[in-house]
Amino acid sequence: MRRYLFTSESVTEGHPDKLCDYISDSILDECLKQDENSKVAIETFASHKTITIAGQITSNAKIDIEKITREKIKEIGYDNEKTDLDYRTCNINIDIIKQSPDIAMGVDTGGAGDQGIMFGYASNETENYMPYAINMAHKLSKKLTEVRKNKTIPFLRPDGKTQVTVEYEDNIPKRIDTILISSQHLENVTIEELKLAIKNKVIYEVVPKNMIDEKTKIYINPTGRFVIGGILGDTGLTGRKIIVDTYGGIARHGGGAFSGKDPSKVDRSAAYMLRHIAKNIVANKYADKCEIQLSYAIGLKEPLSIFVNTLGTGKIKDEEIEKLILDKFDLTPEGIINYLNLRKPIYAQTTNYGHFGKDNLPWEKIIEL
Numbered sequence: 001m002r003r004y005l006f007t008s009e010s011v012t013e014g015h016p017d018k019l020c021d022y023i024s025d026s027i028l029d030e031c032l033k034q035d036e037n038s039k040v041a042i043e044t045f046a047s048h049k050t051i052t053i054a055g056q057i058t059s060n061a062k063i064d065i066e067k068i069t070r071e072k073i074k075e076i077g078y079d080n081e082k083t084d085l086d087y088r089t090c091n092i093n094i095d096i097i098k099q100s101p102d103i104a105m106g107v108d109t110g111g112a113g114d115q116g117i118m119f120g121y122a123s124n125e126t127e128n129y130m131p132y133a134i135n136m137a138h139k140l141s142k143k144l145t146e147v148r149k150n151k152t153i154p155f156l157r158p159d160g161k162t163q164v165t166v167e168y169e170d171n172i173p174k175r176i177d178t179i180l181i182s183s184q185h186l187e188n189v190t191i192e193e194l195k196l197a198i199k200n201k202v203i204y205e206v207v208p209k210n211m212i213d214e215k216t217k218i219y220i221n222p223t224g225r226f227v228i229g230g231i232l233g234d235t236g237l238t239g240r241k242i243i244v245d246t247y248g249g250i251a252r253h254g255g256g257a258f259s260g261k262d263p264s265k266v267d268r269s270a271a272y273m274l275r276h277i278a279k280n281i282v283a284n285k286y287a288d289k290c291e292i293q294l295s296y297a298i299g300l301k302e303p304l305s306i307f308v309n310t311l312g313t314g315k316i317k318d319e320e321i322e323k324l325i326l327d328k329f330d331l332t333p334e335g336i337i338n339y340l341n342l343r344k345p346i347y348a349q350t351t352n353y354g355h356f357g358k359d360n361l362p363w364e365k366i367i368e369l
Contacts, residue, residue, distance in 0.1 A: 008133035008248025010141040014158020016236025020044035024260030029345035034061035036343035042260035046236035084230030111299035120274020121251035130357040132173040134248025157184035159229030184229035263342035276363035288313035
């Protein structure tokens with residue numbers, strides 16, 4: 001019987017990197033609302049009192065990037081430049097050009113928008129086929145935001161992080177060993193008040209009672225103070241939370257970020273497709289766990305390679321699953337886009353608390369294989 005610990009982290013929507021992801025994805029959505037064939041690759045950088053949006057947009061859409069940016073900062077809850085950021089007074093720099101014609105040559109004919117490798121993963125250890133640690137970390141981060149916005153805990157500010165360490169026994173989650181939560185807060189609250197509120201209104205509301213025992217360690221704001229936050233405490237950048245966005249480190253990652261990219265970028269669309277396939281391999285009971293890799297070359301339609309690994313849990317051979325995938329699914333960029341209907345403005349809702357495991361997203365649909 002093998003016991004081991006595995007840890008994953010999540011962040012709230014007010015984390016500097018997630019602020020940037022959300023702005024980038026919101027700009028993408030506004031382009032797709034007006035022109036579903038928009039080609040978008042947007043990066044947002046945030047530091048001190050300044051937001052910089054740069055990248056490439058080729059689209060017939062007419063959008064007000066500064067207005068979108070201020071609206072999204074306000075929506076997250078940043079309204080105080082003394083402790084984090086104020087949507088009304090921050091500086092916004094915009095540096096947008098059109099997509100390179102060298103890239104467009106390949107993309108416009110249905111080829112991949114870049115070379116790269118992508119992974120998809122699923123496990124039957126949770127109801128939504130996500131790894132337990134990242135799934136629980138996301139739930140805690142989402143709850144932390146919820147109790148801030150509905151004033152259940154009125155002294156919280158937008159920036160925050162969660163981390164969950166799970167003890168496995170023979171590859172099955174048995175208990176939670178450690179919970180770590182760091183949340184920005186108003187200056188006039190004591191650390192004792194903060195800890196009590198987060199324990200009662202976040203942790204004990206979210207974590208199943210049977211997963212916590214007398215040995216479970218709970219840490220809340222270990223330094224004792226977290227007043228300065230957001231981009232006043234740390235810079236933010238689109239695409240810097242790729243492990244939070246995916247599987248919490250329990251599966252491999254190809255390295256490409258998602259946010260701010262239209263679906264012609266296989267970094268995003270192929271990763272979504274591979275999650276869909278891996279989830280359905282597990283949901284259809286071909287395996288208890290499944291990881292799949294694809295690789296692409298810029299301008300070429302068909303993937304260069306496919307790799308299936310059921311980590312010793314397959315009910316049939318991995319080679320048979322690979323054949324099943326190739327027979328069932330069109331893995332060209334255009335085939336993926338059409339199958340998952342990815343030209344819709346659905347991306348801002350993916351930004352926070354993971355791109356996977358949410359029932360309302362097309363790649364999470366369970367089908368019969």
